[in-house]
Amino acid sequence: MDDQKKYSKGIFxxxxxxxxxxGAALLKITASFTLPIIVAVLLSFVLYPMVKRLYTIGIPWxxxxxxxxxxxxxxxxxxxxxxxxxxxxxxxVYPKYEEKFTQLxxxxxxxxxxxxxxxxxxxxxxxxxxEVRNFVQNSAIAVSNFLISGAKVFFIVALLVVFxxxxxxNMTVKIKIAFPNNKLSHKIIFISMKTITEVTHYLSIxxxxxxxxGLLVFTCCKIIGQDxxxxxxxxxxxxxxxxxFGSIFSWMITTIFALLQFYPDCEKVIFIAIAILLINFxxxxxxxxxxxxSGLGISPFIILVSLSLWGYIWGFIGMVLAVPVLVxxxxxxxxxxMLKPAAIILGNSESxxxxxxxxxxxxxxxSFFRKPDQKNGQ
Numbered sequence: 001m002d003d004q005k006k007y008s009k010g011i012f013x014x015x016x017x018x019x020x021x022x023g024a025a026l027l028k029i030t031a032s033f034t035l036p037i038i039v040a041v042l043l044s045f046v047l048y049p050m051v052k053r054l055y056t057i058g059i060p061w062x063x064x065x066x067x068x069x070x071x072x073x074x075x076x077x078x079x080x081x082x083x084x085x086x087x088x089x090x091x092x093v094y095p096k097y098e099e100k101f102t103q104l105x106x107x108x109x110x111x112x113x114x115x116x117x118x119x120x121x122x123x124x125x126x127x128x129x130x131e132v133r134n135f136v137q138n139s140a141i142a143v144s145n146f147l148i149s150g151a152k153v154f155f156i157v158a159l160l161v162v163f164x165x166x167x168x169x170n171m172t173v174k175i176k177i178a179f180p181n182n183k184l185s186h187k188i189i190f191i192s193m194k195t196i197t198e199v200t201h202y203l204s205i206x207x208x209x210x211x212x213x214g215l216l217v218f219t220c221c222k223i224i225g226q227d228x229x230x231x232x233x234x235x236x237x238x239x240x241x242x243x244x245f246g247s248i249f250s251w252m253i254t255t256i257f258a259l260l261q262f263y264p265d266c267e268k269v270i271f272i273a274i275a276i277l278l279i280n281f282x283x284x285x286x287x288x289x290x291x292x293x294s295g296l297g298i299s300p301f302i303i304l305v306s307l308s309l310w311g312y313i314w315g316f317i318g319m320v321l322a323v324p325v326l327v328x329x330x331x332x333x334x335x336x337x338m339l340k341p342a343a344i345i346l347g348n349s350e351s352x353x354x355x356x357x358x359x360x361x362x363x364x365x366x367s368f369f370r371k372p373d374q375k376n377g378q
Contacts, residue, residue: 012338028313035314036153040160042324044168045199047072051165065165069158076154079234086230191335198331199324209288210240213247213279217254220275224268226258236276240284241320243303247280298326302346 027034047068054064172189179185218233226232232254239246255273262268306326310318326346333343 016339024309024313031314035317036156037160038321038325039317040157040164042199042203042321043072043157043161044164045196046203047161047165048168048196049200061169062166065162068165069162073158082230083234086228086234187335191331195328195331198327202324202327205288205291206241209283209291210237213237213240213283216279216283217250217276220272220279221254221258224258224262224271226254226268226272227261228257232257240280243307243323244300245307246319247284251276251280298323298330298346302326 047065050068051061051064054067055061059067171192175188175192176185179188214233214237217236218229221229221232232250235253236247236250239250242249251273254276255269258269258272303323303326306322307319310322310325312318314321330343330346333339333346
């Protein structure tokens with residue numbers, strides 16, 4: 001009997017591995033369909049505590065959902081408008097940078113033996129030497145397609161979030177009806193609530209740390225008079241959602257443009273380089289771990305692998321979603337007996353895994369569903 005059980009478990013793990021490979025391939029092929037759904041689900045997890053809080057103070061559930069979604073849409077519109085204004089400023093100051101760009105292009109042209117006409121402008125040389133015309137045409141088509149498809153995806157995500165948050169109000173009731181077995185229904189409720197708690201906890205902390213990073217980078221750029229401070233702060237905010245690599249890319253981009261603007265005055269360049277390094281190190285390696293406590297309990301190596309995998313499947317958005325998706329996968333594996341070895345591999349230490357396994361699901365049940373249910377008399 002034991003041999004048969006081990007044999008069955010081995011077969012299950014092999015099939016599970018092939019199912020993962022097949023699932024990854026399907027996710028890449030169906031990215032235009034699956035990605036908006038995943039984004040909507042994760043955004044719903046983040047907004048759910050806000051909707052629940054509004055409900056406890058007397059605001060109807062549907063009204064709370066609409067208020068939360070409108071708040072997010074207004075925030076996105078404000079950020080987009082700010083970036084649009086900053087982009088116009090970039091075009092206005094371009095002539096100041098043209099001479100420096102020309103010097104860099106001249107050096108590169110001589111080094112790579114690219115034809116260069118000193119009597120022509122930088123734009124004319126680029127147009128002739130590097131076939132920029134095709135690049136510009138293709139880029140214009142790509143940008144227009146991105147804006148059109150992006151608007152559609154944005155609208156679809158907003159609708160999905162609204163209806164999903166409405167459905168989440170009666171989630172426990174539906175689970176209990178769908179799974180009459182109390183033990184099974186309680187386990188599913190526990191997994192669902194733990195997933196919401198962990199993902200919301202991670203994204204909330206990451207958002208606050210990223211926002212603080214962006215504000216500090218913006219402040220440092222303003223102090224030394226670096227152009228486009230809003231853009232550098234926004235880049236630092238967005239890229240900080242990508243663990244490890246995001247802050248490095250943000251630092252490199254901001255420092256290179258500081259060098260381009262201030263050279264040969266290297267003092268300001270050194271200041272911005274050191275300041276951003278200190279900001280990223282302090283917030284990412286000191287403050288963020290202290291706020292998260294024991295952390296997510298996920299191996300740093302697995303996080304890097306997840307970044308590569310989801311970046312390959314879904315591009316930049318996949319890298320942003322890599323850690324939340326990994327958290328969900330780990331929680332599911334922890335609560336399915338045959339997948340617990342996978343949870344141990346994903347974890348960063350056995351003690352952290354044991355601490356997370358021993359949490360009582362009743363605490364999650366009380367904190368997430370007690371007040372709304374009591375108010376409805378359910």
